[in-house]
Amino acid sequence: MTGSEAPVLLRIDGRAAHIVLNRPKALNALNHAMVLRIDEALTAWEHDPAVETVVLTGAGERGLCAGGDIRAVHDDARDGDGTASAAFWRDEYRLNARIARYPKPYVAVMDGIVMGGGVGVSAHGSVRIVTERSRVAMPETGIGFVPDVGGTYLLALAPGELGTHLALTGGQIGAADALLCGLADHSMPSAGLPAFLDDLARMPAREAVACHVQAPPEGELAGHRAWIDTCYDADTVEEILRRLLAHGDAAAKEAAQTLLTKSPTALKVTLASLRRARRLGSLEPVLDQEYRVSCAALSTPDLVEGVRAQIIDKDRTPRWSPGTLAEVTDADVERFFSPLGENELGVLSTEVGCGDSGHRLGILNE
Secondary structure (H helix, E strand, O other), rough: HHHHOOEEEEEEEOOOOEEEOOOOOOOOOOOHHHHHHHHHHHHHHOOEEEOOEEEEEEEEEEEEEOOHHHHHHHHHHHHHHHHHHHHHHHHHHHHHHHHHHOOOOOEEEEEEEEEHHHHHOOOOOOOEEOOOOEEOOOOOOHHOOOOOOOOOHHHHHHOOOOOHHHHHOOEEEEEEEEEEEOOOOOOHHHHHHHHHHHOOOOOOHHOOOOOOOOOOOOHHHHHHHHHHHHHOOOOOOHHHHHHHHHHOHHHHHHHHHHHOOHHHHHHHHHHHHHHHHHHHHHHHHHHHHHHHHHHHHHHOOOHHHHHHHHHOOOOOOOOOOOOOOOHHHHHHHOOOOOOHHOOOOOOOOOHHHOOOHHHHHHHHHH
């Protein structure tokens, strides 16, 4: 494999060190080797006084990263014992935590498609850039899975019930809505990104951002806050669905129809994960929780079936088991949160960097 064919390209340009996700044919989907390579680079650059800023971008024209290598997870869940997927998630989630605590500005260029694992390596960064091309989503319920990579932490922090809406429906949002939901910090035109990256080589991240930031195109979610907050402020998915169907807004009914296509188990576990994430309060215990949930999902039929239907066979007709919300019991949901004993993720903020939950804001406001 030549240097240009490596799945992660690394280079230093002036003040800035660059991580380029380089699997454009797979929309830069993350695999285990890529996670380990990024972590190695962050270790080296953290202690290199010549590196002032770390920059994350994606190769190709379509986006930063479409998520984790879910095909590999599917094969492991179907044919293996889940060990490979658990090891991948262990290192991926630890990387997510490290990015959130990284002591130098970590600039994530969230241009184009940014989903799932792509959110994990970008939206925990200290400087998160979106463009008019950005399409950000956590679409896991559509494949029988639950938002991970710290996604339930991020979405639980979104204003009102916006995060609940996005987590359950898996809906894609653009730049303005990513800013509204707290998944990004600044917007700039996609065409201006090359000049922005050039400026990062010669000036601090704060100054470079100030030279290029522009208001994004108008979003959609702000205009839907009334029905979203009313309908999703419920303790059960059944009640959320009832409120959506009963609401007079056409967009609410459309959201209800979307929910009816998702895995009933994934919907209930996702709602429980979000509500618990709010109580847990900081990223590390939420990642511990997500690791338990992800490992539990490996032994359920919906993850294998969802990936088959959406990604492998692409027939878009998953056969969920159980097939209805009523069939998913409280005990079924609770099983996903069972402690893993010696196999717990066990991420602590002291392991992954300095600072507390406000560290990201500290870098932005220096």
